[in-house]
Amino acid sequence: MIASLPLHPDRDLLAGELHARPPLPLATPVAISRLANVGEAGAERGAAVAHLAVLCRRYGVTPPAPGADFWLGDFGRFSLRYERHTEFDGWTFFRPGPDAAAPDPFDETAIEAVPTDWLAGLPGKMLVASHIAIVRSAGEEEPPSPGCFVPDHLAGARLSAGAATCWSDFRLGPDGFTRLLLQDHGMPPSLAGRLAQALWEVETYRMLALLALPAARAAAAARGRAAERGAARAGRLPGLKELEEERQALEELTDLATSIEQQAATTADRFSASRAYHVLVGRRLQSLREQRLPGLPTLTEYLERRLDPAMSTVDAARSRIATLSTRCARAVELLRARVAVAQEAQNEKLLAVMADTGRAQLRLQETVEGLSVAAISYYVLSLAAYALKPLPWGRLGVAGEVVLAALVPAVAALVWIRMRRRRIRPML
Incomplete structure (x- = not known):
């Protein structure tokens, strides 16, 4: 019956959006390696899918359709989950993890089973690299082995009403990956998949949120110089008497306003995206339903200690650029009005001379x-x-x-x- 009704062309796309990247049920123990590569400017959107098809042909696996945004495949020794996002490609690798008795749950990582020559050809620039080890635990929580994390930087919390315990120091390990240890206290595979996905999304989105921090710091130096130039020129305005001096000052202020607008246009998209990613980090952390462990900060507290100040820096940079742009534009308008009045007075004198002539x-x-x-x-x-x-x-x-x-x-x-x-x- 519904087929006889006029359908919106985007109805199927919108209805399937809630199921575009579903959590993958995970049976513990499991080792997960997560990569997020940021696409380069002007790069072809389908390059990642084409590169994935190369791996599929090597293992005799049916490749994804051209332009696919999500794909899940089993390669025997490992499984691969591919996700295409707005500005990055997510590559998540899975393999069975070590036993609970293993001294270091990160001795065997999922990415070690992936061909290194194929990994070297991944499109884009790698921004996020993270290992997640999900192991079985007999007790409520067992402290991780000393070799896993730096004790002074350790954070941890019980998740999902005590169904699991997570530990991490959010530091780059010897292989360049951050590490998260998830101890399973009897959670079902569906919950394990949701928690693992929330954890790798927290790691991915926090790095993408921080991507605006270097731009904010660089903009601060340029903004300081622009503010000094603007203040110096604005201070000279009351002393200007000749029309030519006012015209020269107007040209200088216009050039300064143009440079500020260029800076605002260059950073606006990055700053807006950073704010959106920061919101996503907060929502993913809320979904973990953390409970404090004695003597340790929770994951949320640990991340907020440095992530929130960084985001405040980004917000302050965006606000100050907008304020500086407004102030400079106001000075330009005031000086333009002065020049217009001076030109009218000069024209009036010229008309008087012409009348006398x-x-x-x-x-x-x-x-x-x-x-x-x-x-x-x-x-x-x-x-x-x-x-x-x-x-x-x-x-x-x-x-x-x-x-x-x-x-x-x-x-x-x-x-x-x-x-x-x-x-x-x-x-x-």
């Missing part, structure tokens, strides 16, 4: 027009004299000079009117 030109033009009227009238009257003098004005009882004299105002008026019309016509 226009008035002077008008007066000169009027003077030239007056002279032109006199000159044209003179030439017209001179020509008229040549035409009028030979005429017999004496018969009419009028002298020719009188006639020319009478023509002077009329000719001058006609010339002035003509020139006036010629000047007004272009304006129309």
Whole structure:
């Protein structure tokens, strides 16, 4: 019946998201090795699946489909769980662990069964490497052997209402892996799988959260220099008098604001991802339901002692970059307003000078027009004299000079009117 209904194209994807990376039931004892490789910029997304297919062909195992985000396979000596995340690939290897009587539960690790040449070709850069040993324990909790961890840095807790006990020092061992020991006090395989997954996710996400710490420290040095430059330039603003000085200061502040925005754009994604991973670490630790062991910090307390200050450093760096960007942008806006006011005043002066020049030109033009009227009238009257003098004005009882004299105002008026019309016509 549901097939006849219009379905959303992402319905199956969203419905299966809750089951995308299910916990794997684990029968103790078991040895687990976890790797998390961060992809390089511009790397092909399917490179990890293609590399996994190479291992499958070597052991005669059916390879995963191209573009798979999750895959689980049995290679005989070991099992492999592959997970594709947003910015890293998770490789988790499993093999049967040593007996409870073994002096060191980390003598035989899961990754030792994996071909080294294939491991060397894993795509990306390895960020997380961790061993988890799940062993059976007859008592409530048994202290780990002295060779497993550094005693001064040991943390531990009972998990899941005493079903297991976890120990770790979160330090890199001789092989470059951190180590977590999980003692099984009778927990079912499903719970063992969930606890193991929570532990390797805590280790993975805490390292990814700390990935922003070097960027935050580097940004702090650059931010300090930018703050000094911004304060120095802002302190010079009240003393600026000339427009050219203000323009130069505006250019310097604009360059500084651009560099701050570039720094913010470079670190924004990393800082946001760090905060998201930190939240995931806290949720995974809550799922462990820890109970304190006498004389030891819990895993949560141990991680919070250094992880929370590191995340505070990242948050402070992000906040200070945003504050510095806002302050610099405000200074740019204030200086831009000053430059605009100064330019308006300069333009007003320029317009006043142009108005004075226009008035002077008008007066000169009027003077030239007056002279032109006199000159044209003179030439017209001179020509008229040549035409009028030979005429017999004496018969009419009028002298020719009188006639020319009478023509002077009329000719001058006609010339002035003509020139006036010629000047007004272009304006129309």
